[in-house]
Amino acid sequence: MIDLLDRVRQGHARSIARVITQVENDPQAAETAVTYLYPFTGRAHIIGITGAPGSGKSTLVNELAKVFRQRDQLVGIIAVDPSSPFSGGALLGDRVRMRDLSGDKGIFIRSMASRGTLGGLSQATAAAIKVLDAGGFDVILVETVGAGQAEVDIASAAHTTLVIEAPGMGDDIQSIKAGILEIADVLVVNKADRPGAARTARSLKMMLELGHNLRVNHHGRLMQVSGVNEDETEVGWRIPVKETVAVAGTGVSDLVDAIIAHRVYLQASGEWAFREMARSRREVEQLLHSRMMTRLEITVPRTNHDKLITAVAERKTDPYTAVAELFAQLTS
Amino acid sequence: MIDLLDRVRQGHARSIARVITQVENDPQAAETAVTYLYPFTGRAHIIGITGAPGSGKSTLVNELAKVFRQRDQLVGIIAVDPSSPFSGGALLGDRVRMRDLSGDKGIFIRSMASRGTLGGLSQATAAAIKVLDAGGFDVILVETVGAGQAEVDIASAAHTTLVIEAPGMGDDIQSIKAGILEIADVLVVNKADRPGAARTARSLKMMLELGHNLRVNHHGRLMQVSGVNEDETEVGWRIPVKETVAVAGTGVSDLVDAIIAHRVYLQASGEWAFREMARSRREVEQLLHSRMMTRLEITVPRTNHDKLITAVAERKTDPYTAVAELFAQLTS
Numbered sequence: 306m307i308d309l310l311d312r313v314r315q316g317h318a319r320s321i322a323r324v325i326t327q328v329e330n331d332p333q334a335a336e337t338a339v340t341y342l343y344p345f346t347g348r349a350h351i352i353g354i355t356g357a358p359g360s361g362k363s364t365l366v367n368e369l370a371k372v373f374r375q376r377d378q379l380v381g382i383i384a385v386d387p388s389s390p391f392s393g394g395a396l397l398g399d400r401v402r403m404r405d406l407s408g409d410k411g412i413f414i415r416s417m418a419s420r421g422t423l424g425g426l427s428q429a430t431a432a433a434i435k436v437l438d439a440g441g442f443d444v445i446l447v448e449t450v451g452a453g454q455a456e457v458d459i460a461s462a463a464h465t466t467l468v469i470e471a472p473g474m475g476d477d478i479q480s481i482k483a484g485i486l487e488i489a490d491v492l493v494v495n496k497a498d499r500p501g502a503a504r505t506a507r508s509l510k511m512m513l514e515l516g517h518n519l520r521v522n523h524h525g526r527l528m529q530v531s532g533v534n535e536d537e538t539e540v541g542w543r544i545p546v547k548e549t550v551a552v553a554g555t556g557v558s559d560l561v562d563a564i565i566a567h568r569v570y571l572q573a574s575g576e577w578a579f580r581e582m583a584r585s586r587r588e589v590e591q592l593l594h595s596r597m598m599t600r601l602e603i604t605v606p607r608t609n610h611d612k613l614i615t616a617v618a619e620r621k622t623d624p625y626t627a628v629a630e631l632f633a634q635l636t637s
Numbered sequence: 638m639i640d641l642l643d644r645v646r647q648g649h650a651r652s653i654a655r656v657i658t659q660v661e662n663d664p665q666a667a668e669t670a671v672t673y674l675y676p677f678t679g680r681a682h683i684i685g686i687t688g689a690p691g692s693g694k695s696t697l698v699n700e701l702a703k704v705f706r707q708r709d710q711l712v713g714i715i716a717v718d719p720s721s722p723f724s725g726g727a728l729l730g731d732r733v734r735m736r737d738l739s740g741d742k743g744i745f746i747r748s749m750a751s752r753g754t755l756g757g758l759s760q761a762t763a764a765a766i767k768v769l770d771a772g773g774f775d776v777i778l779v780e781t782v783g784a785g786q787a788e789v790d791i792a793s794a795a796h797t798t799l800v801i802e803a804p805g806m807g808d809d810i811q812s813i814k815a816g817i818l819e820i821a822d823v824l825v826v827n828k829a830d831r832p833g834a835a836r837t838a839r840s841l842k843m844m845l846e847l848g849h850n851l852r853v854n855h856h857g858r859l860m861q862v863s864g865v866n867e868d869e870t871e872v873g874w875r876i877p878v879k880e881t882v883a884v885a886g887t888g889v890s891d892l893v894d895a896i897i898a899h900r901v902y903l904q905a906s907g908e909w910a911f912r913e914m915a916r917s918r919r920e921v922e923q924l925l926h927s928r929m930m931t932r933l934e935i936t937v938p939r940t941n942h943d944k945l946i947t948a949v950a951e952r953k954t955d956p957y958t959a960v961a962e963l964f965a966q967l968t969s
Contacts, residue, residue: 336957343955357689578950585949585956592960593933594926600968601925617917618910623675624917625668628924636932636968 306334310341316379316441318413325415328432332595335432342439347581349381349438350568351462354448355488356469361495365469365551366448367406372561373444374411381437381445384416385430413437428591431462461587464580465567467560469493470509472501489544491563497548497556509546542570597635605634638666642673648711648773650745657747660764664927667764674771679913681713681770682900683794686780687820688801693827697801697883698780699738704893705776706743713769713777716748717762745769760923763794793919796912797899799892801825802841804833821876823895829880829888841878874902929967937966 312320327334354369356362363384370380406412417430430447437445447463468489492513494506545563549556571577601610613630616622644652659666686701688694695716702712738744749762762779769777779795800821824845826838877895881888903909933942945962948954 340955340957344952347952581950582946586946588956589946589949589959589963590930592956593929593963596960596964597925597929598922600964614914614918614921617921618913620676620679623672624920624924625672627921628928631921631925632928632932 313440321440325433329429346435346438349445351445351464353463353466360469360471361551362469368551368557372557378443380412381442382414383447385449465490467491469495471496472499472505492546494548498550645772653772656768657765661761678767678770681777683777683796685795685798692801692803693883694801700883700889704889710775712744713774714746715779717781797822799823801827803828804831804837824878826880830882
C-alpha cells in the first residue's frame, strides 16, 4: 500500500481514486492512509458548499472549479451525497459533471454517498479530503446537499463555507429556519437573473446587518450575543452576500475573489489555526468513538450485549443502567 | 425531583414542561428523569414528521393533532428546530401554534432548538419523548426541519415516519437526492390543491413501484437489493402516498387512518419490537459515547488533551496516533 500512497503524493489521479475507494469502504485502510499521508496535508484551502436542493449548487461548483483552474490552481471536488439508495443521485451528478469538466487533468471529481452509518459519511469525507490535500490539490470543493447535521459536520472540516440560496425557494423565514446560515462565511444568491433575486439578497444583507447583537465567535463564525461589550471593537470577518448566475458564469470570478479574501483573513487573523484546532478536536473525538465501539465488540460478547439491548427495549432496564454495565465491562 | 416526576406520570402539564427544560439543559437531570420514568414508557405511538421547508409541515402537524384529539387521543407535539441562533424560529412557530391549538388540555406543545452539540439535540429529543410517553400521551408528533443526519436520527426514534412533499418544490430528482425518502413509512403530498400536485404524487408512486428491486428491510423500511429472491413472497408494508391540503384540513383524517394502519402493521408483524430494539441500541450507543467523553475529561488532564489536539492541528502527529494515546490513558 505504501507504493500506492507515494503515488497519491505525486498527484497520480488513478491512485488517488483507488485510495479514496479504500478509505470509504475499510476503516483499516483509512487508518493506514491517513497515518501515512497526514504529515503532507494542511496545504489545501478546503471550501464547503451547501444550500437547498434547487439552488444550483452543482453548476456553481463546476464554474468555481473553472475559475480556480484559470488561476492555475489544482482543484479537487468532493460531492457528498446523502442520497436515497434508490436514486442513483451520486452517479447521475457525476456523469453530468464529467461531461463538463473532463479532459482537464487539473480537476479531480469524486462523489461520496451515504453509507447510512452514524458519522460514517463525515469520517469518509474527512479522509478523502486528506487524500486530495496530500495529493497536491490547492483547492478542495466539498459540496453537500440539504441542511442538517451532515452539513454542519462537513462545514467544520472546511476553512471557508459557502451557503447558496436562490430566489423564490420558499419564504425567507423558512430558509433561515433551515439553520445553515450560521455556518456561512460567504452567502451566495445564485440564479440572480431570476425575479426576486434582489429581494433575497436584500433580506440576507438585512439579517446580517441586524449585527448589533451578533458577533463573530472565535471560530470566525456568526453567533448571537445577549449584550454587546462596547470595549470590543474588533469586527472580524464581514460575511459578504454575492450574486451569481452560475449557468452563465456571471459573478463567479467575483465570488472566487471573496473566497480568497476569506482565506487571507483566516491566515492574517489566526482563525486558520483556530479552525484547524476545532477540526482536529472533532476528528479525534469521532475516532475515539469508533475505537470504543470496536473495543466493545471485542470485550463484550455479542450475546451479552444483545441481551442488554433487549432488556432496554422491553423496559426491563433503562438505558443509563445498561450503559453503566457495558462501560464497566469495557474499562475493566 | 421525585415528586416532580410523579406529577409528570399524572400528566401534569407544567411539571412536564419543567422536566423537559431540565433534561434539555442538564445531562444529570436527564439521567435522573429517564431512569425514573423509563419503566412507564413504551405505550405512546411516536410519529416522526419531516420534509423540506415550505412543504407546510407545521400546519399539517397541527391538523393531525386536531384529528387525533377528535379520536380521543392525548397528543404531544415536539418541534425539533435546528434553527439559526438569530432566527428565533422555534419561538415564532410556537406562538403561531399556541394561537391555533391553545385551550385544549389534551395537547402539549414543545419546541426544542439545536444546542449545537454533537448528538445533543437528538439526545434531548429522545429524553423529551420519554417524558411525554410516561406522562400518558397516546400520540407523540415529532416534527423536524430539513433533510440530514438529524432527521435520520429522529426518524430512528419514531415508530412511523411521515415524509412531506409539496408540488413545485424543485425538480423530483433533487427532492429524492435530499435522501429522506428511504426513511418514510407514509409519503404525503401536501398543498395538493396546487398545480403539479398530481404529477408529484404520480412520480412518488412510480418510484415506489420501481419496487421490483426494492425491499422492505427488517426495520420495515425500504432498501435496494441487487437481486430479488423469488422465494420470498412476503411484501411487508406498502408505503402509501397520501394527498392533503393541510390549511383546509382536507385528507387529514385519511392520513390519520394510514398512520394507524401502520401502527397495526408494526404490531401484527413484530416490527414494533424490532424498531424498539434498533432505538434502544442507538440510544445506548449514544449514551456510551457521552459517558466516555465525561470519563476522558476526568482521567486525562485538560492540558495534556489540548497539547495532543494542537499536535494534530500542526501535523506533528496524526489523529489515529493521538487517539491511540488518549484511549490508552482512558482505559488504563
